[in-house]
Amino acid sequence: MDQVRVHYASESGRVRKAVDGVSLELAPGEWISIVGANGSGKSTLAGLLIGFTPLSGGERKASSELVVRGVLQQPDAQVLGDTIEEEFHFALSSLLESTDEQLRRRDHALHTVGLEHPPEAAISMLSGGQKQLLNIAVALAAKPDVLILDEPTAMLDPGARDRMEAVVQTIVQQGTAVIWITHHLEEATLCDRIIAMEQGRCVYDGAPAAFFYGREKEGTTAEAGKERQQPSPCEMLGLAPPFTVQTALLLKRKGLLHHSTPLRPEQLVKEVALW
Numbered sequence: 001m002d003q004v005r006v007h008y009a010s011e012s013g014r015v016r017k018a019v020d021g022v023s024l025e026l027a028p029g030e031w032i033s034i035v036g037a038n039g040s041g042k043s044t045l046a047g048l049l050i051g052f053t054p055l056s057g058g059e060r061k062a063s064s065e066l067v068v069r070g071v072l073q074q075p076d077a078q079v080l081g082d083t084i085e086e087e088f089h090f091a092l093s094s095l096l097e098s099t100d101e102q103l104r105r106r107d108h109a110l111h112t113v114g115l116e117h118p119p120e121a122a123i124s125m126l127s128g129g130q131k132q133l134l135n136i137a138v139a140l141a142a143k144p145d146v147l148i149l150d151e152p153t154a155m156l157d158p159g160a161r162d163r164m165e166a167v168v169q170t171i172v173q174q175g176t177a178v179i180w181i182t183h184h185l186e187e188a189t190l191c192d193r194i195i196a197m198e199q200g201r202c203v204y205d206g207a208p209a210a211f212f213y214g215r216e217k218e219g220t221t222a223e224a225g226k227e228r229q230q231p232s233p234c235e236m237l238g239l240a241p242p243f244t245v246q247t248a249l250l251l252k253r254k255g256l257l258h259h260s261t262p263l264r265p266e267q268l269v270k271e272v273a274l275w
């Protein structure tokens with residue numbers, strides 16, 4: 001996407017810039033988290049990436065062959081069928097002529113997300129997390145190059161997040177680029193790249209460690225590290241860092257943790273165990 005913009009006219013007659021000049025290039029198998037406060041433009045950006053939100057300016061340079069699929073916040077919002085097999089039939093019959101290939105794709109996608117239910121199972125019997133996995137499986141059956149997840153775990157219990165992370169790890173290894181929009185920054189600790197939005201603009205595009213900890217100057221001593229109070233991009237945006245990062249920052253301020261930048265609980269545990 002090159003300098004894409006989405007502007008709306010607000011009731012007061014002023015222009016509301018939902019997305020305002022964002023450029024973004026995606027690589028195969030890349031895992032990107034999009035973060036930002038309410039109303040910063042994340043979902044509008046998702047709509048642009050999927051291709052259903054019209055542009056006010058700029059360009060979306062995706063080849064017509066690029067397959068892009070999206071999964072939204074509400075698990076029920078995307079479900080059309082009564083049963084799992086019906087859901088796949090709706091999604092695949094216009095895409096593939098061969099019924100055998102449709103069934104192969106369905107079984108492979110269900111296996112990838114770990115849904116063990118028989119195809120004739122009623123969707124109404126699935127939990128919210130299982131429905132969301134079904135939505136992802138249906139999207140995967142189209143063999144997408146890009147999968148956009150717009151807060152897929154927002155309505156679900158914390159266990160669903162772990163399941164979703166495991167599924168995304170598998171998908172990116174298979175070469176699909178994944179863009180995961182989230183309010184829970186714990187969900188943005190396994191990705192390759194974080195994009196932070198503020199008032200429609202991209203204000204950070206880079207590695208997760210630098211987003212959560214800021215950039216440490218070369219050769220910083222432990223003492224200087226203690227004094228380093230330069231807020232990280234995450235703090236500057238007023239977003240709550242993951243618990244692991246909050247704990248590590250506290251230890252850094254006390255001079256107990258120096259150059260490491262743990263993002264996941266298990267990484268912090270490893271650091272503390274070194275003491």
Ligand SMILES: Nc1ncnc2c1ncn2[C@@H]1O[C@H](COP(=O)(O)OP(=O)(O)OP(=O)(O)O)[C@@H](O)[C@H]1O
Nearest residue numbers: 008016017018036037038039040041042043044045
């Ligand atoms: N169809 C629309 N008409 C007018 N304004 C809109 C429309 N869609 C979005 N906006 C405005 O654009 C801005 C960005 O909205 P968007 O939903 O993309 O933000 P978001 O970061 O996804 O928010 P949230 O985290 O609350 O989901 C907001 O100010 C919103 O009110």
